[in-house]
Amino acid sequence: MKLSAATVLAAQAVVGQEALHLDAQRWDDWLALFTDDVQFWVPAWTDEHTLGASPESELSLVYITARAGLEDRVWRVRSGLSVASTVLPRTCHQVTNCVVAPASEGELRVESSWSCHQVRLKDRSQHVFFGRYEHRLREVDGQWRIAGKKVVLLNDVIPTMLDFYCI
Template sequence: MSRLALEVQADAQAVVFQEAAHLDAQRWDDWLALYAEDASFWLPAWTDEHRLSVSPDSELSLMYCAARAGLEDRVWRVRSGLSVASTPLPRTCHAVTGCVATAAGEGRVRVESAWTCHVYNVKHRDQHTFFGRYEHLLRPEGEGWRIAAKKIVLMNDVIPTMIDFYCV
């Protein structure tokens, strides 16, 4: 791997790690700034024990936002207090590992990784751990990278209560 490729891989991994840090610190504006305006955010549902839905337009998804505006709306609901399930906000701790960055054409980079998110529900004093795989598609914008698409594969999809963007 050339020096440039190592730098690109390090930069791409840094975006994924920074995203997790912003979520855990509830720095919503910084988190949203990582996303391109037309970025998709998709959490497909399992259709059986071993098959995920393949299209957010024609099959069931646990969460789907076709553009950053959908994520902005979710953040607004959390901030406004209108999301009863998110009041008070749970504490989260994301761990991202095994990041592998590969070229995706047109200057883009695909980053595949494994993740866990420990969620502590302050209101009910209970906790849950979600885990799975991420697929980030990054593209250069300005002087950095932006998330053009994020697919979240949730491996333990029996959800004890609620799930939202800050839990995955």
């Protein structure tokens, strides 16, 4: 099935909007991009070259199975109860090489490369996370929404905390 240019641009725009909402800390706008049944997964590497294949049976850095779980993460950041997230770092996501392909009926798959530069004012440190995204988009009421997000973190030796806003 060949996708129209408008569909490809719309899918790429969702991925770009997600990154911008994270950087601007527009949490409600970010959450609005996700379906209620979203699966948000950051698998762990099982060895130097093998990525975990199953979030149910292998270790994951992050595994959230519904939008309510993402809402809980946002609540912790907003509440100030997350010590690791106080003070929030400044972030700059860059998403490139977006390739859009049809998935199942009414869904698209968007694969891309990403990096997130962050500066942590608390300890005056800087860090860059980078890797690949695999977004699964579903059409809901005429709009593309994120039904799945897999974050392949290539530099998983993490010198600082890791949360949704820096990957």
